[in-house]
Amino acid sequence: MISCRRYRIAGAVVLTALAACAGVERQGPPAVDDAVVHLLKDSLTLSLDLAERLATTRTDADGNPAPARLRWRSGDNAIALVDSAGMVTAVGLGRTWIEVSDTRHSDTAIVNTFLRFYSIHAGEDFTCALALGGQAACWGRSAFGSLGDGRRVDRGEPALVDGSRRFTTLSVGAGSACGLSVSLYCWGYNGVGQLGD
Numbered sequence: 001m002i003s004c005r006r007y008r009i010a011g012a013v014v015l016t017a018l019a020a021c022a023g024v025e026r027q028g029p030p031a032v033d034d035a036v037v038h039l040l041k042d043s044l045t046l047s048l049d050l051a052e053r054l055a056t057t058r059t060d061a062d063g064n065p066a067p068a069r070l071r072w073r074s075g076d077n078a079i080a081l082v083d084s085a086g087m088v089t090a091v092g093l094g095r096t097w098i099e100v101s102d103t104r105h106s107d108t109a110i111v112n113t114f115l116r117f118y119s120i121h122a123g124e125d126f127t128c129a130l131a132l133g134g135q136a137a138c139w140g141r142s143a144f145g146s147l148g149d150g151r152r153v154d155r156g157e158p159a160l161v162d163g164s165r166r167f168t169t170l171s172v173g174a175g176s177a178c179g180l181s182v183s184l185y186c187w188g189y190n191g192v193g194q195l196g197d
Contacts, residue, residue, distance in 0.1 A: 035059060035066035037102050043110040044098075046080070046090035049133050054086040054109055056100050068102045075099070080111045093137065093160055115158060121172035128177050129158065134166030136179050144175050146188035161187065 040055040060066045072082045076096040081089045088098055090113040099108045115131040126140030126147060137158035138147040145152055148161035161167075167179035176188030176195060186195040 034061045035068065035102070035105070037068075037070065037100055037105045037107055039100060039107045039109050041109055043112070044088060045112045045114065046088065047133075048090050048093065048113055048115050048131065048135060051087050051089040054082075054088055054098060054100070056086060056107070058102065071101050073099050074111075079113055092163070093158055119170070121170050121177070123172040123177065124174040126172075126175075128161070128170055128172050130167060130170050130179075134168065136161040136165070136167045136170055138177065144189035146175050146177065148177065148187040 035058050037056060037058045040057065044052055044054065046052060056070065058066050058068055058070070070086075072084060072086055074080050074082050074088075074096060075098070076094070077091075079090070079092040079094040079096040080098065081091055082098050086100065088111060090111070093113055093115065095110065095112050097108050097110055099106050101107075115129075115133075115135060115137055117129040117131050117137075120127060120129045123140070123146065126138055126142065128136055128138040128148075130136055136148065137160050138149070139155050139158045140147070141154050142152050147155060147159045149159040150162075161179065162185065165179075165181050165185060167181050167185075169180045171178050173194065174189070176186060176190065178184060178186040184196070186197075188195070190197070
């Protein structure tokens with residue numbers, strides 16, 4: 001309990017009216033939001049071009065729902081995109097993470113993406129396959145750019161050929177390959193002009 005006191009300042013008597021004298025309870029610091037945000041899944045596995053919503057909860061210390069505005073972000077937008085409702089779409093091959101957060105807490109889920117292949121074609125040092133969605137992917141040796149991903153880096157995992165392009169058929173040779181898209185598209189070794197450019 002805080003008591004009222006009289007203070008003598010410059011010869012005058014001043015009554016200091018404290019909050020306790022007026023019967024007003026003193027307010028403490030504002031309460032800290034102790035709600036926790038939590039994803040219901042810690043991982044997703046998505047076929048390219050498919051989407052799935054990541055469900056989340058936000059609860060207070062007593063376990064009661066505590067709604068709030070949540071922010072979503074992807075670790076790599078070239079592999080998976082996420083919208084403001086937590087809908088995750090696989091747009092590239094690989095592995096990344098999706099994070100949901102409020103102002104103080106966050107939770108993360110791992111996303112792995114893959115392709116469903118229906119035809120496979122082997123070259124001399126590399127292999128290409130055609131996926132159900134029309135995407136082509138290659139893996140193996142890429143000394144001449146034979147994987148079609150614009151780099152000359154050998155890969156043990158499939159690399160998408162020209163990202164957004166869709167194919168209906170593939171043909172693979174010793175160091176080069178061609179696919180039928182809207183038009184003919186070829187990549188790889190071009191020592192004797194086999195790419196047709």
